[in-house]
Every structure is written in C-alpha cells, then in structure tokens.
Amino acid sequence: MADALLINAKGFKLINDQTLPFGLLYTAGYSLKDFTIKILDQRVDEDFEKHLLQELKQNPMVVGITCMTGPMILDALRISKAAKENSSAMVVWGGIHPTLDPEVTLENPLIDAVVLGEGEITFNELLKAVRHGKTLDGIEGIWFKDKGGNIRKNPPRKEITNLDTIERPPYELLDIERYIQIKDSRGSTRSLNMFTSRGCPHKCIYCYNLHFNKAYWRQMSTNRVNQELKYIVDTYRLKNVFFLDDNFMVNMKRVNDIAAFIKDEFSKKDFTWDILGAQVSTLKNVSSEELQFLDSTHCQSMMIGIETGSPRMMELIHKGITVEQVIEVNKKLASTNIRPYYSFMTGFPTETDDDRVASIKLMFQVKKENPHANVGTMKPVMIYPGTDIFQTALQHGFKPPKKLEDWAGFTWDNFVNIDYPWLSRKEKKRLVHMYYYTLLLNPDHLYINSRLFTLGSRILYPLAKFRLNHQIFALPIESEAIHFVQRNFM
Numbered sequence: 229m230a231d232a233l234l235i236n237a238k239g240f241k242l243i244n245d246q247t248l249p250f251g252l253l254y255t256a257g258y259s260l261k262d263f264t265i266k267i268l269d270q271r272v273d274e275d276f277e278k279h280l281l282q283e284l285k286q287n288p289m290v291v292g293i294t295c296m297t298g299p300m301i302l303d304a305l306r307i308s309k310a311a312k313e314n315s316s317a318m319v320v321w322g323g324i325h326p327t328l329d330p331e332v333t334l335e336n337p338l339i340d341a342v343v344l345g346e347g348e349i350t351f352n353e354l355l356k357a358v359r360h361g362k363t364l365d366g367i368e369g370i371w372f373k374d375k376g377g378n379i380r381k382n383p384p385r386k387e388i389t390n391l392d393t394i395e396r397p398p399y400e401l402l403d404i405e406r407y408i409q410i411k412d413s414r415g416s417t418r419s420l421n422m423f424t425s426r427g428c429p430h431k432c433i434y435c436y437n438l439h440f441n442k443a444y445w446r447q448m449s450t451n452r453v454n455q456e457l458k459y460i461v462d463t464y465r466l467k468n469v470f471f472l473d474d475n476f477m478v479n480m481k482r483v484n485d486i487a488a489f490i491k492d493e494f495s496k497k498d499f500t501w502d503i504l505g506a507q508v509s510t511l512k513n514v515s516s517e518e519l520q521f522l523d524s525t526h527c528q529s530m531m532i533g534i535e536t537g538s539p540r541m542m543e544l545i546h547k548g549i550t551v552e553q554v555i556e557v558n559k560k561l562a563s564t565n566i567r568p569y570y571s572f573m574t575g576f577p578t579e580t581d582d583d584r585v586a587s588i589k590l591m592f593q594v595k596k597e598n599p600h601a602n603v604g605t606m607k608p609v610m611i612y613p614g615t616d617i618f619q620t621a622l623q624h625g626f627k628p629p630k631k632l633e634d635w636a637g638f639t640w641d642n643f644v645n646i647d648y649p650w651l652s653r654k655e656k657k658r659l660v661h662m663y664y665y666t667l668l669l670n671p672d673h674l675y676i677n678s679r680l681f682t683l684g685s686r687i688l689y690p691l692a693k694f695r696l697n698h699q700i701f702a703l704p705i706e707s708e709a710i711h712f713v714q715r716n717f718m
Contacts, residue, residue: 339632341354421469467499471502537551567601
C-alpha cells in the first residue's frame, strides 16, 4: 500500500503530451526515504480509472493532485471526488493554479489542503504530520482547512536555493517508455524532457513565474546537469533531450559548459538537443561565435517568446526587449542550423488591430530573413489568477470566476466564451482564426507530430499567409478544418 498517491490529471489534451510529470517526480523523490509513494498519470494511462480505484481501495494517507488553470481542473475535481468516496485520504492540491489562487481552490469542499510553490519539503512535512496524527499548523507553504472548515493560512516557504540538494527524479516510479517521444521535429529519435533550472528573472506580466518563483532563477550546477543527462541518455537509450527550463540560457558559461559536455560525451551517438526557454533579452548578448559553438554540438532548436511585434505592447507587457533586438537575434541565428521557434500572443487589454498587424509583419520579416525559422503561433492570451496581467484585466472590467470549476474554461479552445470586456465576441472569433492561420504557417511544428497536419499545412500555407497579410478572415473554412483535424486526429 502506498502512503501517498500522487496524480497528474489530464485536462484538455490537444496533442500527444508526453512530458514527464516533473513536479510529482521531484516531490516523490524527496519523500521516498520516509514513505512509499505511487504516481498515476491520467494523460498516458489508458486504464487510469481502474488503477485509480485500485490504489484508493488501499486507503493511502494522502492523495496529491497537481493542477494548472484550465480544463485540468475538472479532471482533478473528478479525481478528488473519487478519493473522497473511496478512501479516507486527505486530498491535497499543488501546482500552478492552487499556488496562484489558493483561497478559491480551498473553498471547494473536495479539497483539504493546498501546497504553495515547490512541493518537495512542504509535502514531506505534510506527510509526517498526517502519519503522526498532527494538524498542519506551522508547516510553511501550506494552506488548509481546520476541523471546522475554516481556511488556515500558514506562512510561505522560501524557495530551494541549491538545486543540487534535490534528489534525482525517481524515474523508476513511471513506465518511462510511455514518455519517450519520437517526433519528426526532433529527428524521429528517442527523446525525453529534462529540467536544469527553476524560475525566470524577467517580469512579463502574463507569466506565472513572476509570482510562483518570485522572478528568482536558480540553477543546477554543470556537474549535476551532466550527471543526470548521462544517466537518462544511457539508461533509456536516448538520442535527444529537450531542456524544458523556463529560461535555460541565463548563465551562458553554464550553457557552454553543458554543450561542451554533450559534444565530448555524445558526439559519436548522433545525439541532438533542444531548448524550450530562450529569451531575446539574453540572446542579444550572446555572440555569433557562441551560437556557432552550440550549433556544432547539435543544438537543434530554441523556443523564443516574442509575443508581439508592437513596441507599445512590448512595453505594456514588460517584455524587456525591442523589435530591433528581435531582428538582430534572428539574423545571428540565421547563420547557424539552430531553428528558432518564435511564439506570439494576442488579445491583451488595449491591444489594437495595428498592434496585431505589427506582430504579423514581424512574423513574416523574421521568416524572410531566416527561412528555417518557425514563426508561430499567435495564441490568444489567458488571464491567470495571481499574475500581473490579472490586475491589469481587473482595471479593464474583467470579473474573475468565483468558483474553482469556473476557471476550467480558461483555455484558448474556449476563448470565444471567456468574458474579456475589452473584446467583443466577434473580435474573439477573429483572434481564434488568427491563431489557426498562424498554426498553418508551421508544418514542422515543434509539438505536433502528425503527418496529416504537416501535409495539410503545406497545402494551405499560401492561403494562410495571404489571409494573415491582408487580415481577411471571412468564410474561414481552412481554420475550421484544421480545428476539426486537431480535435479528432491528433
């Protein structure tokens, strides 16, 4: 019997999401010396309901569920209900949404406690208290309900400063083959994800990091990264690793040292690697020679958030970059084989059509100056609780949900139904079509591994480009078609 059952809920699954549940893995790893822990992942487990009931019947002390804002909330609530009906376990939520909106989360009768921020130490102390029949009073980083149903707010816990002290994720708790990714965009080879740092020092108003990690960036040492990298590559016969750090390239000496290790250790294995978190504000200070070196180590791609081509909007969202810097960085990357994946956003308060046109123009400019760049998508912005843009939205008439389950609708797929007072329903539909047409600009999308999508995108690319350049979205048949394909075949 497991002392604790940790669960990754599914939510809306548009693409084949095989990202390892790192939050649960690191949390479990810290407590395995004291407790037995089981992890279930609804995203990859075809018999999840059966396995969930099997574990609940063994009556674990605690059921811990990680949750992000959006449809994941509904699945997490269903799991919480099952835990209440089939066990006497304490139901504890953690992750981004409960951390950013703990009070509304705890007001739901199915939830007993919330872990705020990093869970390793906090969850361990919670388990010890439950084992010994103690209350959760005094445990930093915990909000909980007392016996009278009143919400008790313990002080926050400081972030872990030395990430080298954290145990290696206990990969053995998972069936790793379910998470091995074989995607065209990563060379159709065995790939896994990995984290080497936490947080981001930038202050973009739409990002959870500003409050979840207090804009505090922390890194694993190069030696620790190299050890873990070698372990997963050798153990799971990998040919690619995708670094998922929110901002991998803050410390370029560290990046260069990791790249040098990759080149020395794996050069004979046709090994490649990709970076999720790269910022223009960092890359503008990286020399062409350094980028050429990363290229020589078979770094394949970088995901780079531009978000807007409008100087006014860049300032409003505190992006900390200029359009000129974007163009400069793109030109430097064009001299390498490293493919940049530029992301954009739309739907911000006060954003105008001129701002959106500026983003489209920048998309096509960077593509023209760097033909192997991936220039989309332009996704509608989601207003998440606890972010700075949440406060901006309130000033523009936004009325946030008062119940936890109502936050489940905050997803781009439901964008037209979200009440953003600064956008009419017609405007929201238009922004959704813009998203789909920018998606069609990317046949070799980093996250979508579908031959049907790739073929359709290549055929529809010229029409999508024409529509975006001229802002013509009447009779959006292609947009509706790609939406249908995504929902039913990916």
